[in-house]
Amino acid sequence: MNNSINRRANFIRYSFIENMDNNLLAFENKISNNGIDVKWISNEEELVSFIKQDLPKAHFNKVCFDLPHIPSELADTGNLIKNISVEDVENNIESADYLITNANFGLVDTGSVVLFNHKCKNCFNKVDHVIFILDINNLIAKSSDIGIILSLYERDLIHGNQQAIDIISQPFNKIISNSYQFEQENTYSTQKVSVTVVLYDNGITAIMNNPKLRESLYCINCGKCKTVCPVYKVNHKYTPIELVKNNAFGTNRKNSDIFENTTLCGNCDKVCPVLIPFMSLLNSEMELINTNDHEDSWHDLGKIMTKRLKLNKLNGKIRRYFFVRKLFNNNKKLLNYFMSQQDDFYNLTSTKEEENAKL
Numbered sequence: 001m002n003n004s005i006n007r008r009a010n011f012i013r014y015s016f017i018e019n020m021d022n023n024l025l026a027f028e029n030k031i032s033n034n035g036i037d038v039k040w041i042s043n044e045e046e047l048v049s050f051i052k053q054d055l056p057k058a059h060f061n062k063v064c065f066d067l068p069h070i071p072s073e074l075a076d077t078g079n080l081i082k083n084i085s086v087e088d089v090e091n092n093i094e095s096a097d098y099l100i101t102n103a104n105f106g107l108v109d110t111g112s113v114v115l116f117n118h119k120c121k122n123c124f125n126k127v128d129h130v131i132f133i134l135d136i137n138n139l140i141a142k143s144s145d146i147g148i149i150l151s152l153y154e155r156d157l158i159h160g161n162q163q164a165i166d167i168i169s170q171p172f173n174k175i176i177s178n179s180y181q182f183e184q185e186n187t188y189s190t191q192k193v194s195v196t197v198v199l200y201d202n203g204i205t206a207i208m209n210n211p212k213l214r215e216s217l218y219c220i221n222c223g224k225c226k227t228v229c230p231v232y233k234v235n236h237k238y239t240p241i242e243l244v245k246n247n248a249f250g251t252n253r254k255n256s257d258i259f260e261n262t263t264l265c266g267n268c269d270k271v272c273p274v275l276i277p278f279m280s281l282l283n284s285e286m287e288l289i290n291t292n293d294h295e296d297s298w299h300d301l302g303k304i305m306t307k308r309l310k311l312n313k314l315n316g317k318i319r320r321y322f323f324v325r326k327l328f329n330n331n332k333k334l335l336n337y338f339m340s341q342q343d344d345f346y347n348l349t350s351t352k353e354e355e356n357a358k359l
């Protein structure tokens, strides 16, 4: 996969990332002028404290989350937060003070946020305050380029639901029924819903400081790499892009994670629509760990891994004995999976172009 759309998408992402500081300032400026508040947050701890401090009441603030991962401190807060489901807000069963969700992209030139398939979209005008969490690498400099990025997603995501894409540029109003006035017909008034965009660092500036790993920030979260990863298929631990970014954070995750969760099969390289060079990024990470780590076992394993591309050329049996055993001996589930593969278990999934070419 390396056609002109993919190269163009790669360039769109490259241009944004290499000029990220200026783009973020321009976005902040534009979106503030549109009447939306902006808050810069570094990590989950700061995010939790921002949300807690912002809550209007001492007890039972009603918060509706539409997030893939709710920080545990917000999910279980004693009597500070009462979690309200999206369905209850949407169906007017419960009201909520806050709605907190993530945004897929920000558009720098228009100061807008783009949302795909958000479950909570029908709740925006039923709460007092909406917070969109936007990773600082997920911006596009020119709104005219969003169409190219969207074209790289699976068709189902974009067209499966007629209303799948929403672009929010301004605060909106909530309609309030004034039925308490006991008039024959209800009267209605509107109330402004305040909107905040959290520009969320989430370890991204740490990756920016590594010129090589910066390319991992091109990711548009299409999810294609995880669907073709043979290791993720078995253990669901790290998607390929999470594995690449893992060591960049340099935090509590172990160096060994990178060795234990890849076979360097290259499937992710083949499907990534923005052309993130997974093999080269993983190899550099491993070489770096090899250079810095003097423990013999990892040193030996690292040498094997960095020779992986050569091993690709060998037949399946040799790979199994010299590579898979050494790699996954401590992880019986993965070892059994790979040992049970009779044929070439690398490059399991061919790309769509290859499939079409076969027809």
Ligand code: SF4
Pocket (backbone or CB within 6 Å): 218, 219, 220, 221, 222, 223, 224, 225, 226, 241, 271, 272, 273, 274, 275, 276
């Ligand atoms: S294939 Fe993976 S790394 Fe590439 S854009 Fe999609 S999710 Fe990101």
